[in-house]
Amino acid sequence: xxxxxxxxxxxxxxxxxxxxxxxxxxxxxxxxxxxxxxxxxxxxxxxxxxxxxxxxxxxxxxxxxxxxxxxxxxxxxxxxxxxxxxxxxxxxxxxxxxxxxxxxxxxxxxxxxxxxxxxxxxxxxxxxxxxxxxxxxxxxxxxxxxxxxxxxxxxxxxxxxxxxxxxxxxxxxxxxxxxxxxxxxxxxxxxxx
Amino acid sequence: xxxxxxxxxxxxxxxxxxxxxxxxxxxxxxxxxxxxxxxxxxxxxxxxxxxxxxxxxxxxxxxxxxxxxxxxxxxxxxxxxxxxxxxxxxxxxxxxxxxxxxxxxxxxxxxxxxxxxxxxxxxxxxxxxxxxxxxxxxxxxxxxxxxxxxxxxxxxxxxxxxxxxxxxxxxxxxxxxxxxxxxxxxxxxxxxx
DNA sequence: CCTGACCCTTAACCTACCTTAAGGTTTTTT
DNA sequence: AAAAAACCTTAAGGTAGGTTAAGGGTCAGG
Numbered sequence: 001x002x003x004x005x006x007x008x009x010x011x012x013x014x015x016x017x018x019x020x021x022x023x024x025x026x027x028x029x030x031x032x033x034x035x036x037x038x039x040x041x042x043x044x045x046x047x048x049x050x051x052x053x054x055x056x057x058x059x060x061x062x063x064x065x066x067x068x069x070x071x072x073x074x075x076x077x078x079x080x081x082x083x084x085x086x087x088x089x090x091x092x093x094x095x096x097x098x099x100x101x102x103x104x105x106x107x108x109x110x111x112x113x114x115x116x117x118x119x120x121x122x123x124x125x126x127x128x129x130x131x132x133x134x135x136x137x138x139x140x141x142x143x144x145x146x147x148x149x150x151x152x153x154x155x156x157x158x159x160x161x162x163x164x165x166x167x168x169x170x171x172x173x174x175x176x177x178x179x180x181x182x183x184x185x186x187x188x189x190x191x192x193x
Numbered sequence: 194x195x196x197x198x199x200x201x202x203x204x205x206x207x208x209x210x211x212x213x214x215x216x217x218x219x220x221x222x223x224x225x226x227x228x229x230x231x232x233x234x235x236x237x238x239x240x241x242x243x244x245x246x247x248x249x250x251x252x253x254x255x256x257x258x259x260x261x262x263x264x265x266x267x268x269x270x271x272x273x274x275x276x277x278x279x280x281x282x283x284x285x286x287x288x289x290x291x292x293x294x295x296x297x298x299x300x301x302x303x304x305x306x307x308x309x310x311x312x313x314x315x316x317x318x319x320x321x322x323x324x325x326x327x328x329x330x331x332x333x334x335x336x337x338x339x340x341x342x343x344x345x346x347x348x349x350x351x352x353x354x355x356x357x358x359x360x361x362x363x364x365x366x367x368x369x370x371x372x373x374x375x376x377x378x379x380x381x382x383x384x385x386x
Numbered sequence: 387c388c389t390g391a392c393c394c395t396t397a398a399c400c401t402a403c404c405t406t407a408a409g410g411t412t413t414t415t416t
Numbered sequence: 417a418a419a420a421a422a423c424c425t426t427a428a429g430g431t432a433g434g435t436t437a438a439g440g441g442t443c444a445g446g
Contacts, residue, residue: 070340085329121314128321135324136278138331145338146371147263178339185395378425
């Protein structure tokens with residue numbers, strides 16, 4: 001019923017796990033199904049789990065004072081999603097996480113993860129590398145927001161996430177790159193001519 | 194001549210080091226002085242070292258096609274600075290790192306760091322936590338760029354980096370928050386009235 | 387087959403921010 | 417001490433992108 005093979009494979013691309021570590025992981029992880037539009041995290045709640053996506057598509061976003069949504073992250077098969085800030089500090093999150101498509105995740109609670117870190121340093125290594133990669137991605141995004149035009153950001157998005165382009169609504173992509181859907185529509189028209 | 198106490202103290206705020214780890218670290222780390230405006234990294238070079246700042250002030254920035262500089266990060270006492278993307282992939286960096294004030298850093302080469310990781314898992318832990326915190330910071334910055342006005346971003350900057358406000362030129366702050374110095378000047382005037 | 391919830395586009399008008407250019411002050415270098 | 421470089425401000429005019437409003441297409445459910 002619960003198959004953590006995809007997760008183990010993902011980890012072993014970075015560092016091999018011995019049997020003991022693999023079993024410890026299996027014991028801590030639980031699987032969960034999320035329906036379309038169902039929340040995995042809501043603003044004001046403390047984020048208590050890391051989530052590894054087995055299939056489907058999730059998003060993490062912020063809602064500003066005007067009620068506008070701003071997407072911080074998408075996560076599909078093989079990706080992780082959580083509000084790490086909230087998870088670490090036990091402070092209420094400012095974000096929502098929900099499903100754009102029905103999804104299935106493996107989740108692991110913060111305390112269990114700490115336990116894994118202590119007993120199996122391989123997990124420290126794995127999450128260090130994982131976070132370093134995520135950090136570099138965020139850095140590139142900051143650079144683009146500061147230095148590029150919306151059109152350039154859109155083209156970069158298509159290059160970097162080709163599998164998302166015809167999988168999620170345009171309005172979500174607009175929100176991710178930081179423009180209104182109307183303006184993104186205009187950008188696309190300009191690109192075609 | 195080489196005193197790594199500030200670095201050890203910084204690490205031990207996160208995880209204690211045994212004598213052996215401390216000595217291994219001391220053996221790998223070298224100190225270096227940087228004059229004002231001197232480069233620690235130039236675009237096109239591969240970043241080979243992590244740098245821990247003992248004193249002074251450094252910045253990492255990108256120069257776009259038009260020749261405009263965009264600041265990604267400042268680093269002062271107790272901060273780390275490096276192009277982690279380049280360091281990891283051995284690809285040439287797109288960034289420059291230079292000194293806004295004369296500075297002194299402790300640097301450690303990538304290979305030596307890997308060696309430390311293998312022999313002392315405590316370093317995996319330390320850099321995992323370090324990177325997680327940096328990641329959260331970048332995430333907040335992305336959110337602000339997407340959802341806030343320049344004035345709000347400026348106020349947040351003052352809140353988050355009060356020690357930098359009257360230490361670095363205005364033009365650098367403008368570059369960091371993603372506006373022109375002229376416009377930041379206007380923002381300040383509006384804030385005073 | 388019809389209805390309603392999304393989803394995408396177009397267009398007119400508006401605003402936050404950029405560009406260019408100039409002048410004054412402070413800091414660094416010679 | 418002078419010259420040069422860096423720094424900060426002001427203001428006029430321009431542009432990228434936002435806002436509002438409307439219309440049409442698609443698809444799931446009744």
